Amino acid sequence: MNLPNLVEARKRTNSKVNKVNYKLDDNYLNIGNGKTYYVKTYGCQMNEHDTENIEGLLDSIGFIKNSEMENADIVILNTCSIRENAHNKAFGMLGRLKHLKEERPNLIIGVCGCMAQEEVVVNEILAKYRHVNFVFGTHHLQDLPKLIYENMDNSKTKIDVYSIEGDVVEGLPVKRANSFKAYVNIIYGCDKFCTYCIVPYTRGKQRSRKMEDILSEVNELKNNGCVEVTLLGQNVNAYGKDLNLGYDLADLLENVAKTNVPRVRFITSHPWDFTDHMIDVIRKYPNIMNYIHLPIQSGSNRILKLMGRRYTREDYKILFNKLREIPNVSITTDIIVGFPGETEKDFLDTLDIVNYCKYDGAFTFIYSPRVGTPAAKLYENDKTTLEEKEHRLYRLNELINDYSLESNKRMLNNIYPVLVEGKSNKDEMMFGYTETNKLVNFKGSNNLVGKIVKIKILDAKSFSLDGELVE
Ligand code: SAM
Ligand code: SF4
Numbered sequence: 001m002n003l004p005n006l007v008e009a010r011k012r013t014n015s016k017v018n019k020v021n022y023k024l025d026d027n028y029l030n031i032g033n034g035k036t037y038y039v040k041t042y043g044c045q046m047n048e049h050d051t052e053n054i055e056g057l058l059d060s061i062g063f064i065k066n067s068e069m070e071n072a073d074i075v076i077l078n079t080c081s082i083r084e085n086a087h088n089k090a091f092g093m094l095g096r097l098k099h100l101k102e103e104r105p106n107l108i109i110g111v112c113g114c115m116a117q118e119e120v121v122v123n124e125i126l127a128k129y130r131h132v133n134f135v136f137g138t139h140h141l142q143d144l145p146k147l148i149y150e151n152m153d154n155s156k157t158k159i160d161v162y163s164i165e166g167d168v169v170e171g172l173p174v175k176r177a178n179s180f181k182a183y184v185n186i187i188y189g190c191d192k193f194c195t196y197c198i199v200p201y202t203r204g205k206q207r208s209r210k211m212e213d214i215l216s217e218v219n220e221l222k223n224n225g226c227v228e229v230t231l232l233g234q235n236v237n238a239y240g241k242d243l244n245l246g247y248d249l250a251d252l253l254e255n256v257a258k259t260n261v262p263r264v265r266f267i268t269s270h271p272w273d274f275t276d277h278m279i280d281v282i283r284k285y286p287n288i289m290n291y292i293h294l295p296i297q298s299g300s301n302r303i304l305k306l307m308g309r310r311y312t313r314e315d316y317k318i319l320f321n322k323l324r325e326i327p328n329v330s331i332t333t334d335i336i337v338g339f340p341g342e343t344e345k346d347f348l349d350t351l352d353i354v355n356y357c358k359y360d361g362a363f364t365f366i367y368s369p370r371v372g373t374p375a376a377k378l379y380e381n382d383k384t385t386l387e388e389k390e391h392r393l394y395r396l397n398e399l400i401n402d403y404s405l406e407s408n409k410r411m412l413n414n415i416y417p418v419l420v421e422g423k424s425n426k427d428e429m430m431f432g433y434t435e436t437n438k439l440v441n442f443k444g445s446n447n448l449v450g451k452i453v454k455i456k457i458l459d460a461k462s463f464s465l466d467g468e469l470v471e
Contacts, residue, residue: 009201010163012195015209017242020142022171024060028145029150032063038072042090043080045232045267046203047113049183050141051078054112054187056173057144065175070100074108074148079115081198083368090115091449094129100133109150110134110144114202120371138203166204180228180450181263181419182221186214186252187233192270193372194297195308196339196367199234206235208243213250216261227452228263228419231256236266237273250277257285262452263419263435264288268295271319273312283326290326291437294319295334299353300346306378313353317339320357330407330436337396340378340387347392356400356453360407360436361463362400366393401462408438408460415470416440418455420448439464 037058041051054076055065064083077093080086094111094180101107109132115121117137125132136143166188176182191206209460218229231252233239239249249266257263265285271294298304301312314426321329335350354362366389369376416434423446424431430444432453441464442455448469455467 012205015205017205018167019210020167020169022142022169022173024145024173028061028149030062031149032058032061032074033438035063035072035073036066036071037063037076038069039076039078040093041078042068042086043078043082043113045183045230046185046234047078047080048177048233049185050113050138052174052176052183053141053172054078054144055175057141059175060146060173061145072411074107074110075100076110076112079111079113080371081114081118081121081202083365085368087115087121088125091124092126093409094132098129098131105441108133109149110147110151112141112144113135114198117202118371119199142169142172159417166207168207168209170209178421178450179224180226181230181421182226183226183230183232184214184217184221185209186231186234186236186266187239187247189329190234191238192235192272192310193308195306195378196336196370198370198373202282203234206238206242208238208240210243211245211247211255214252215255215259218256218261222259222261225450227450228257228259228265230387231264231266233243234268235270235273237269237275239280241273242348248275249273250275253278253281253288257281257288260287262287265291267293269293271316274319274323276322276471279322279326289435289437290329291435292323292326292329292331293333294323294331296353296357297334297336298339298342298346299350300342301349303342303346303349307339307375313349315436316353317356321400328436330438331357332361332363332437333357333359334363335396335400336365336366336367337392338384338386340375340382342384342392347396351396351399354396354403358403358406360438361402361404364393364400365397366390369415394440405460405462408462408465411457411465412460413457415454415456416467417452418442418467419452420444420450422449434465440467441465442467442469444469 018090032140039051039054040046069075077090079090097109111132116135123136151382156265186209187205189204193200237249240247297307299313369379418432418434418440420430420432429441431441440455456470457465457467459466
């Protein structure tokens with residue numbers, strides 16, 4: 001077992017990746033017959049999609065999905081490690097599950113996801129959470145039937161993690177959360193090693209799927225009535241780099257657009273790998289959505305360097321200006337405040353770039369130290385108080401919200417196509433998303449779910465729009 005180690009992990013970059021075709025072992029068929037499962041998911045879209053595979057695997061061996069954790073025969077926590085609070089939530093849930101297991105000793109509990117790739121976490125589970133049956137890492141989803149089979153006797157905790165590398169596994173069963181919109185992985189892992197980030201360790205090396213595998217998945221989705229696909233990766237713009245086959249995200253986007261699936265999205269983009277060819281392709285195809293999530297993280301060149309982001313604020317602005325020329329584009333970002341050593345001046349540089357970019361929206365975070373990452377060492381000498389960091393976050397959010405509202409107000413009285421996703425929390429209201437990924441609430445009926453309808457915008461807030469159906 002090794003802690004995340006930057007030097008060791010970097011050595012992996014050129015090693016070969018194997019493509020493995022998943023096949024269910026006949027021994028595991030029907031082991032779940034008559035039993036139910038509950039999967040609790042934390043974190044990003046990648047985890048949400050992993051859960052779709054986990055549920056597909058569980059269905060394939062006979063289990064049935066249960067909407068209540070309290071009654072399920074097997075509970076799986078698909079965890080996230082990006083920040084400390086994600087850890088805390090999962091450990092809190094493990095505490096609750098201890099009581100459940102005391103009431104029902106036959107309950108099987110599994111932990112997977114990014115936390116399962118961290119040595120400190122796994123040690124803590126082994127020491128303090130003995131009611132957990134098995135832990136399996138992000139590269140081991142395909143082993144789930146075997147792990148369940150081995151745990152049917154409910155004896156002791158089994159671990160199936162620690163591989164830093166990973167294969168590309170094709171053909172895993174999938175139980176999609178929606179029939180009309182789908183996530184499609186295009187690249188796994190990350191080799192960027194931003195100094196604050198745990199992902200390159202928990203998700204392993206950068207591994208692209210072959211273009212033909214991606215296109216056949218998209219075509220199948222489209223033929224089954226799916227209207228929106230989101231191409232997924234920690235850094236989708238690096239797609240293809242590891243394959244050396246002479247194609248990249250621009251080529252892939254073009255081919256996916258040509259399948260004529262009505263909406264194509266991609267997330268997340270790293271500014272470093274964004275080429276002019278990619279921008280040309282986005283402009284050329286109307287079914288590639290004019291929405292770009294382009295994390296900047298900080299507006300200070302000094303902090304960007306410490307973060308290992310490999311661009312300056314000047315580079316970012318040049319790219320940003322090119323992207324802004326995409327007609328009606330909406331651009332959002334991620335920003336971290338309180339990176340170790342961030343001064344008020346560095347923070348003002350961040351506010352300054354927000355004023356320059358006038359983002360349509362942003363996810364903002366206070367820096368959270370991750371064990372074993374280079375920035376965690378800098379954090380040991382960080383003098384800025386949490387109170388000051390919280391104040392910076394507050395000031396940043398106020399500014400971001402002003403610009404989101406401004407951008408939403410520009411949409412007032414115009415009509416936009418909206419993909420209807422479901423019932424909103426408000427009575428009798430439905431919700432959906434514009435092509436630019438803006439949330440819209442409107443009065444309508446359930447039979448609109450999965451359809452693209454025209455909505456006139458009547459009211460704008462910072463985080464959502466209200467509108468009315470015009471057809
Ligand atoms: N790969 C994407 C990128 O580079 O933009 C996103 C990765 S991460 C799942 C999403 C966001 O979490 C990052 O963009 C960053 O803003 C934030 N994040 C990552 N590590 C963090 C940390 N240690 N503390 C606070 N925020 C963090
Ligand atoms: Fe983490 Fe994203 Fe940087 Fe990769 S590119 S290390 S996932 S923040």
